[in-house]
Amino acid sequence: MPMHYQMPMHYRLLEPEMIYGYHLMSPGERVGYMQRLHSARSFEERDRLRLEHHRIMQDRARRRGVILPDMPPPGPRGRWQ
Numbered sequence: 001m002p003m004h005y006q007m008p009m010h011y012r013l014l015e016p017e018m019i020y021g022y023h024l025m026s027p028g029e030r031v032g033y034m035q036r037l038h039s040a041r042s043f044e045e046r047d048r049l050r051l052e053h054h055r056i057m058q059d060r061a062r063r064r065g066v067i068l069p070d071m072p073p074p075g076p077r078g079r080w081q
Contacts, residue, residue: 020050021057021068 019030033053040046061068 020054021061024057024060024064024066 036049
């Protein structure tokens with residue numbers, strides 16, 4: 001069964017493009033990242049996870065010769081209140 005169908009429904013409803021550097025990640029990495037974000041206990045922890053992910057994706061893109069935007073889009077704080 002493809003990884004997509006093993007994800008919880010609320011992860012499947014998200015477009016992969018909503019994840020910074022999604023095209024540089026495997027489906028399993030996307031699921032793990034979303035699980036870490038959703039299990040964060042505060043906005044600050046989510047922001048820290050997002051910035052760490054941004055740094056990792058920038059490094060991965062640089063090694064692969066891919067250009068990503070300098071800054072990730074702001075997090076969807078309103079959805080997690």
